Amino acid sequence: MTSVESGTRSLGEFTFECGESIGDLEVAYEAYGDFEPQGEGSNAVLVCHALTGSQNVASEGVPGTSGQARAWWNDIVGPGKAIDTTKYYVVCANVPGSCYGSSGPPAENPKTGEPWGTDFPPVTVGDWTRAQRRLLDELGVGRLHAVVGGSAGGMNVLDWAVQYPDDVARIVPVAAAARLDAQCLALDAIARRAITSDDDWQGGDYYGAAKPTDGLALARQVGHVMYLSKTSMGERFGRRAAGRDAVRSFPADRAAGYFPYREVESYLDYQAEKFVDRFDPNSYLYLTRAMDDYDLSEGYEGDADALAAYEGEALLMSFTGDWHFTVAQSESLAEACREASVPVAHHVVGSDHGHDAFLVEPEKVGPPLRDFLADGLAGRAVHDTAEEADGDEETEFAPVHNSLFGG
Template sequence: MPTETIPDFEFAAGQTVDELTVAYETYGEFTGENAVLVCHALTGSQHVADSPDGTAGQGHGWWRDVVGPGKAIDTTEYFVVCANVPGSCYGTDGPPAEGPDGERWGTEFPPVTVGDWTRSQRRLLDELGVGRLHAVVGGSVGGMNALDWAHRYPDDVRRVAAVATAARLDAQCLGMNAVARRAIRGDPNWNGGDYYGGEHPTRGLALARQLGHLMYLSKDSMADKFGRRTAGREAGGDAFPTDPAGAFFPYRDVESYLDYQADKFVERFDANSYLYLVRAMDDYDLAAGYDSDADALAAFPGEALALSFTGDWHFTVEQSEALADALRDGAADVAHHVVESDHGHDAFLVEPESVGPPLADFLADGVDGRSVTDTRDDARDDYAPVHNSLFSG
């Protein structure tokens, strides 16, 4: 796993570390003007595409159907960089990493912001000899990271693709994230964040992740996938034992799914890192320090693609349209591409047939790309919207 050490890194909270280790992966060959930075989502890693030597704790690249040879982000054409963000647990420094005293940082690690992620990526790219980027692409909170590039380094990137994201979280998502953090901190094994020598707060982390999964799915997708069906095994297990009266009632498919996802997640992720990254997402506000989102993006002269999904209530189509409007008020050329989907927020990960074509065409030709549609009244009408049926089979 490649890493780079960044000296004297100052966090937005004011703390400086002598060295910040950043884990990253690259794909393809750098030709000077073909670099594409991919920003991962909340619990993703630098392992964005399949490669012989990259795992980052995950067997396959998390966007392997979108990034790779001959795929939408074609690694035979682009030099793709993906870096694990500060605060995470996949090789970049965060709470589980070793601190200056030789012990795990725990909650002594500096608070992190999306801006810290962006600045660490800029410093990493400097070390790799990459100047101006052809594009930055990110989904979910990775989309916020991509937007922060347009705001913070407007002359360093030609094109920005913000997928399934928004300028900030709304109150409902803020509230649900607050409950998720309380689940972790309420686990007795959390121990104020100092648990690395003993039992980890797996039950609290499992509950937090289950709440996250409910945010990522839509009502329609949950109805289709689970309905009210009863699972074929008993409830509980070691993580969530049932009460005697509860044993009278059915253990449903949706519960089984959430338990399975939680069991997998606690094996690969760190509870403190989850707290840190969720706080960074909650804190992000594109307009912070400005009069509006448009003012924050006014200096970006490139091209931007906002890509949203109709079934996503975590980051809605309306939020994406507001973001596109903010970009239109500035110097950027903008398209807001809407995908009809019932998959909810997870659509950007599970529908490569919907995400791939507009991304590929945007990277190649900007907002004039063949399959890039726009919601504006004066948008081109000679290209049909992307629906699953167009790229299935």
């Protein structure tokens, strides 16, 4: 087992992009392995967690939070794994606004001794990046070997290339995009409305009282549907009714007794029940707003202009069944990299698992990631395919490996 450090660092006064400040920003983190400066760089790899993830990216015997937040990428990060903690010094920090130890709505406001609630300043992806930079300074880490992250964490990765283009040699945005499209913005808005419409939300001042669990549960169910593909839902649930022992999480509507309680409903209720036990409703509001607001090109003429100062390499990974962050969005981002003269590979993975593929299919994510971290774009698995995805040998992005479809 490699060495593991788990704790919270106080980073002093922090001014958010909204202009508001707090006197002492605390960031919870975990670090795995041993830090080794290497010339002008280091062996340090920053992993950026997804929307409701935590700093506990790999278990390695470290007590952590429950549910998916605990060891959420344990099949990717660890000794001998794609992000090898015997080779790299791996850091994952809980972002400001979350509820796993970093400053956020459920944390104590030192001026009042009560939870911040909605008095906590609005946060952005840019705030996440600057907080991570401050934490790494505290840990003695300068230039990073790589920054890796999926989903909202992939946006965080892109922001590193814009804010600190000289501080990272390689970036890996996984299942991410330069911005959310209108459909995903709409679904996030419905999820937030579910929380704020819950009578127990009380304008965000519910701490010490009943938590708005019904609203948070519905928000999670809306989000979870976005993470699955139509194919995977059809194969897993179809139209089948749930078993006799299935339990409804919510009061049934008047007509429910006549109609079947389906497996897909039971699954969503189960996921919601797990989620409300581990996550804070206000944090969900804050973090979805941060993700929705992110736009790589903000302040620039376009995506390529935003990436123009970055001189490292990029590996983009997308999944064919992901309609939350699509292959087309990743390819658009890859084209922006090419226009900005950023060396890039776009590795498309054939998968029916939807957006969750980057979490549940480590055997497909691991090889290209491992090779890219070790050898950059020269890594064999970054480009290794049995045949071109479209039959065109001039394809500019890493095509789909036919074995990913069982071939």
